[in-house]
Amino acid sequence: MTTAARYKSRVFKSEDSEDKQYVGFATLPNQVHRKSVKKGFDFTLMVAGESGLGKSTLVNSLFLTDLYKDRKLLNAEERINQTVEITKHTVDIEEKGVKLKLTIVDTPGFGDAVNNNECWKPITDYIDQQFEQYFRDESGLNRKNILDNRVHCCLYFIPPFGHGLRPVDVEFMKALHEKVNIIPLVAKADCLTPNEIKKLKDRVRDEIERFGIKVYQFPECDSDEDEEFKQMDKELKECTPFAVIGSNTVVEARGQRVRGRLYPWGIVEVENQSHCDFVKLRNMLIRSHMHDLKDVTCDVHYENYRAHCIQEMTSKLAQDNRIDSPIPILPLPTPDAETERLIKMKDEELKRMQEMLEKMQQQMHEKDTC
Amino acid sequence: MVLPEPGLRMEQNARSLTLSGHVGFDSLPDQLVNKSTNQGFCFNILCIGETGIGKSTLMDTLFNTNFENFESSHFEPQVKLRAQTYDLQESNVRLKLTVVNTVGFGDQMNKKESYQHIVDYIDTQFESFLQEELKIRRSLHNFHDSRIHACLYFIAPSGHSLKSLDLVTMKKLDSKVNIIPVIAKADTISKSELHKFKMKIMSELVSNGVQIYQFPIDDETVATINTTMNGHLPFAVVGSTEEVNVGNKMVKARQYPWGVVQVENESHCDFVKLREMLICINMEDLREQTHTRHYELYRRCKLEEMGFKDTNPECQPISLQETYEAKRKEFQADLQRQEEEMKQSFVQKVKEKEGELKESERQLQAKFDQLKRQHAEEKSVLEEKKRALEEEIFSFSNRRAAAELLNAQTLNLKKDKDRKNTGFL
Numbered sequence: 001m002t003t004a005a006r007y008k009s010r011v012f013k014s015e016d017s018e019d020k021q022y023v024g025f026a027t028l029p030n031q032v033h034r035k036s037v038k039k040g041f042d043f044t045l046m047v048a049g050e051s052g053l054g055k056s057t058l059v060n061s062l063f064l065t066d067l068y069k070d071r072k073l074l075n076a077e078e079r080i081n082q083t084v085e086i087t088k089h090t091v092d093i094e095e096k097g098v099k100l101k102l103t104i105v106d107t108p109g110f111g112d113a114v115n116n117n118e119c120w121k122p123i124t125d126y127i128d129q130q131f132e133q134y135f136r137d138e139s140g141l142n143r144k145n146i147l148d149n150r151v152h153c154c155l156y157f158i159p160p161f162g163h164g165l166r167p168v169d170v171e172f173m174k175a176l177h178e179k180v181n182i183i184p185l186v187a188k189a190d191c192l193t194p195n196e197i198k199k200l201k202d203r204v205r206d207e208i209e210r211f212g213i214k215v216y217q218f219p220e221c222d223s224d225e226d227e228e229f230k231q232m233d234k235e236l237k238e239c240t241p242f243a244v245i246g247s248n249t250v251v252e253a254r255g256q257r258v259r260g261r262l263y264p265w266g267i268v269e270v271e272n273q274s275h276c277d278f279v280k281l282r283n284m285l286i287r288s289h290m291h292d293l294k295d296v297t298c299d300v301h302y303e304n305y306r307a308h309c310i311q312e313m314t315s316k317l318a319q320d321n322r323i324d325s326p327i328p329i330l331p332l333p334t335p336d337a338e339t340e341r342l343i344k345m346k347d348e349e350l351k352r353m354q355e356m357l358e359k360m361q362q363q364m365h366e367k368d369t370c
Numbered sequence: 371m372v373l374p375e376p377g378l379r380m381e382q383n384a385r386s387l388t389l390s391g392h393v394g395f396d397s398l399p400d401q402l403v404n405k406s407t408n409q410g411f412c413f414n415i416l417c418i419g420e421t422g423i424g425k426s427t428l429m430d431t432l433f434n435t436n437f438e439n440f441e442s443s444h445f446e447p448q449v450k451l452r453a454q455t456y457d458l459q460e461s462n463v464r465l466k467l468t469v470v471n472t473v474g475f476g477d478q479m480n481k482k483e484s485y486q487h488i489v490d491y492i493d494t495q496f497e498s499f500l501q502e503e504l505k506i507r508r509s510l511h512n513f514h515d516s517r518i519h520a521c522l523y524f525i526a527p528s529g530h531s532l533k534s535l536d537l538v539t540m541k542k543l544d545s546k547v548n549i550i551p552v553i554a555k556a557d558t559i560s561k562s563e564l565h566k567f568k569m570k571i572m573s574e575l576v577s578n579g580v581q582i583y584q585f586p587i588d589d590e591t592v593a594t595i596n597t598t599m600n601g602h603l604p605f606a607v608v609g610s611t612e613e614v615n616v617g618n619k620m621v622k623a624r625q626y627p628w629g630v631v632q633v634e635n636e637s638h639c640d641f642v643k644l645r646e647m648l649i650c651i652n653m654e655d656l657r658e659q660t661h662t663r664h665y666e667l668y669r670r671c672k673l674e675e676m677g678f679k680d681t682n683p684e685c686q687p688i689s690l691q692e693t694y695e696a697k698r699k700e701f702q703a704d705l706q707r708q709e710e711e712m713k714q715s716f717v718q719k720v721k722e723k724e725g726e727l728k729e730s731e732r733q734l735q736a737k738f739d740q741l742k743r744q745h746a747e748e749k750s751v752l753e754e755k756k757r758a759l760e761e762e763i764f765s766f767s768n769r770r771a772a773a774e775l776l777n778a779q780t781l782n783l784k785k786d787k788d789r790k791n792t793g794f795l
Contacts, residue, residue, distance in 0.1 A: 166421075191557055
């Protein structure tokens with residue numbers, strides 16, 4: 001048999017495909033898909049903003065459930081000196097065999113008291129606590145069942161009644177932008193005409209840039225994506241912050257039953273793209289970028305926290321010499337000031353000696369040549 | 371400006387008579403009206419609400435004009451008040467309207483002091499009126515009354531209840547001004563939510579003892595409509611200066627993708643109710659209430675603070691004159707007392723200074739004596755030394771003389787010896 005023939009026969013032996021050099025790892029995505037469906041997903045979403053901006057209604061609309069059946073709202077009198085609480089609701093929802101463990105972290109009382117100085121502190125403390133717990137679990141000996149309670153995304157509701165961001169909004173976002181992915185939203189957008197929405201969005205985007213707030217940025221799409229996708233992505237980016245409307249009720253509009261709000265002058269449909277950006281938010285949050293939000297949380301915010309934590313701990317160690325720490329520390333502490341100085345001196349000495357040596361060598365060399 | 375007098379007391383023993391013909395004093399109200407129309411009316415509104423809630427737009431819509439409006443920033447460090455006065459005219463009636471807006475209300479992180487500026491502003495207006503009243507030469511009919519007649523408090527349409535800031539502020543203001551709460555930007559609340567929201571607001575106000583302005587029901591001509599309107603409080607309003615074409619008419623409205631909110635449509639919002647109540651029917655009552663209730667309360671508190679009373683400790687009424695006299699005496703006595711005190715303290719100070727000077731004189735004297743003694747001591751010591759030295763010199767010179775003598779003697783002896791020796795030779 002000639003080499004060509006032998007080659008041909010070898011190729012025709014494989015039965016799975018028509019390609020010349022088929023190995024089989026093209027099925028990897030399917031395997032990943034299968035395994036992930038089996039494992040299930042989890043997602044932690046935080047909602048923050050003043051009372052009465054429609055946070056609970058929006059969450060219900062996003063996930064098409066009623067998470068807030070028996071909640072009790074406080075009176076104005078009780079809210080004068082209220083402190084911020086953190087409440088968690090966890091639900092298990094399933095769609096087409098894919099299971100999602102969804103945790104919604106609520107922040108009742110934020111911005112409601114008369115004196116709101118440092119009202120975000122309980123929230124930053126909570127986020128740090130979750131990071132710390134994950135850090136400990138990750139560094140522990142038995143890592144089989146780590147619960148990931150880290151907050152993956154924070155939806156911040158901006159009231160539409162003003163001219164832009166208020167001091168409390170700026171302070172909150174600045175305190176949290178390096179700990180969690182912040183997605184600012186314009187709440188109750190049905191009180192703004194399309195012109196007013198555009199003006200407010202431009203204003204808010206300007207102020208976010210001016211104050212140096214780092215909100216969640218959509219990842220750039222690959223250059224080999226198709227035009228339609230790129231166009232959608234561009235539109236999405238220009239639409240931030242999303243102006244959203246939520247609804248707990250279903251109304252009849254244009255012959256269909258849709259989620260909406262019934263007014264004497266018309267019906268606002270939550271899922272109508274010309275009425276509000278709810279659909280864009282839902283697509284972005286759930287359908288396309290949920291996993292990216294988790295990745296950014298793990299790769300950026302958590303890593304920052306972890307590095308910061310370790311640095312603090314090792315510098316503390318050098319000061320205290322022996323400290324009982326709950327997690328194992330790397331055996332190389334950063335040197336303190338004294339040793340550093342000595343090291344520097346020795347370095348300089350060595351350098352000087354080397355220079356002298358070189359000079360002497362040169363001299364000898366010259367002598368030789370002479 | 372025509373002010374109603376604080377309560378005409380009707381004579382108890384007046385008989386009522388029937389007239390046998392037409393006298394003509396039924397034209398009195400018309401005379402009053404003519405006079406006040408010629409003078410012109412004055413009305414001051416205070417609008418309290420968060421930045422951007424729609425205060426200026428509502429004022430524009432209510433009075434169908436375009437007041438000069440500035441868009442405020444959210445970053446004011448403190449609450450301020452901005453007052454603007456306008457002259458308006460409708461048919462032959464002139465109105466001097468002052469609109470006072472809060473700037474930066476509700477924006478600060480710590481809103482504990484937010485109400486204070488508003489309270490101070492209202493008190494200042496009362497104070498200036500009080501000062502004018504108490505003047506010796508006063509011209510009340512020419513005086514520009516700047517007291518706030520109505521306060522529109524704009525509630526944000528959260529749909530749940532009042533905010534804590536709203537409650538705190540309204541409690542501080544309810545005894546100083548007629549508060550009319552309105553729900554702003556009401557086109558974001560649906561009908562069912564609105565009913566619940568209004569009930570919640572009113573129940574919160576009642577349970578916290580906040581007294582908002584109630585439209586008067588004692589006048590039969592307007593009692594029915596006022597009672598109905600009282601039940602619709604707080605009014606849910608929408609403001610707009612833009613006009614939209616609805617069914618061949620240009621009406622004030624807001625155009626949304628899902629419909630058009632017409633400002634003057636009673637099934638859309640309560641704007642028409644507010645306009646009727648505030649301007650058409652009860653404007654004069656608001657002014658009257660401000661003068662007879664809020665201003666009188668302020669005046670009473672202020673004068674009581676200064677020490678004036680209507681009755682002395684034996685519960686007999688005393689006139690202002692007596693009080694003035696008493697006050698003057700008190701003031702004089704006080705002055706004298708202060709003078710005495712000053713004299714006393716002056717004398718005291720002089721004595722102290724004298725004492726101090728004496729003391730230092732004594733000290734100097736003592737020092738002088740001491741130094742003198744020291745001087746004498748040293749002198750005697752030196753004398754001793756001098757004597758000792760002289761003795762030494764004397765003895766030394768003696769010794770020297772003795773030594774020289776000895777020397778001379780030994781020299782002579784030597785000479786003799788030498789001579790003797792040479793003599794032998």
